[in-house]
Amino acid sequence: MPNSKSKTQDEKPMSIAWLALGIGWVLLLLAFLLSCIAFFSPFWMVELNTLYHTGLWGRCDDSEFNCIWFHERDYAWEKSLPGWHVAAQVTYAIGIGILFIALMLSIANLILRCCKNMFNLGIIIGFLIFITTVFETLSILIFGIGAYRLYDVSINSWSARFEWAFYIGIAALFNCFFAGVVFVFGGLRMVKEMAGYASYA
Numbered sequence: 001m002p003n004s005k006s007k008t009q010d011e012k013p014m015s016i017a018w019l020a021l022g023i024g025w026v027l028l029l030l031a032f033l034l035s036c037i038a039f040f041s042p043f044w045m046v047e048l049n050t051l052y053h054t055g056l057w058g059r060c061d062d063s064e065f066n067c068i069w070f071h072e073r074d075y076a077w078e079k080s081l082p083g084w085h086v087a088a089q090v091t092y093a094i095g096i097g098i099l100f101i102a103l104m105l106s107i108a109n110l111i112l113r114c115c116k117n118m119f120n121l122g123i124i125i126g127f128l129i130f131i132t133t134v135f136e137t138l139s140i141l142i143f144g145i146g147a148y149r150l151y152d153v154s155i156n157s158w159s160a161r162f163e164w165a166f167y168i169g170i171a172a173l174f175n176c177f178f179a180g181v182v183f184v185f186g187g188l189r190m191v192k193e194m195a196g197y198a199s200y201a
Contacts, residue, residue: 018110020186021122024179025106028129031175032103035096035136038169042067044143045153047160055165056089056143084146088139092169095135099176102128106183122187129180133173140169 038044042055051062059077060067070078070089078086102125109121144162147153151160 017122017186017189020182020189021106021110024122024126024182024186025110027175027179027182028099028103028106028125031129031132031172031179032096032099034168034172034175035099035132038165038172039092039096041165041168043163043165044169045147045151045160045166046163047151048158053163056085056092056139082146082150084142088143088146091135091142092139095132095139098128098135099132102132120187120191122183122190124187126180126183126185126187129176129183133176133180136169136173136176140166140173 039056042058042060043053044055046053046062053060053062058067058069068077105121105125105128109125143166144153147160147162153160153162155161
């Protein structure tokens with residue numbers, strides 16, 4: 001009976017670890033969806049005089065909503081971009097790629113219960129998410145500073161302003177950060193409790 005009671009007490013924190021990883025997965029999924037919306041949307045900034053909407057990978061005319069994407073016309077628009085815009089593209093692409101890997105690992109771990117003996121997997125996923133946060137933050141900072149210097153983009157500017165997709169990208173950053181914190185917490189809790197199980201055995 002004492003052994004059974006001890007085992008029951010050990011299972012409670014284990015369930016907390018899995019709960020934390022489950023919450024982290026929801027935050028990670030939301031962060032990935034928000035990142036994808038920001039990544040592909042041509043609505044990072046708008047030039048108020050011409051009503052041209054610009055994103056990382058395309059530019060659209062507001063009047064007829066004719067868009068040109070980076071790969072069209074032999075990459076003509078892409079080749080015309082300033083260096084800071086290309087840097088923002090590259091850093092965000094790296095970030096969202098790492099985030100996709102973290103999402104796949106979390107799905108394998110939580111839903112398929114793959115690698116369930118790798119008790120530090122939650123910590124690994126958390127650090128991957130933190131790396132994503134760094135790259136996406138760099139992308140948004142590079143784009144924001146570059147757009148401000150070239151187009152005088154700001155919240156109250158009369159020439160150009162940031163649009164909703166830019167703020168969606170910022171929201172994705174916060175989701176990434178909190179998802180990373182929760183995954184690291186859940187992973188550390190899992191390692192601690194499994195060490196307790198090992199000593200119990």
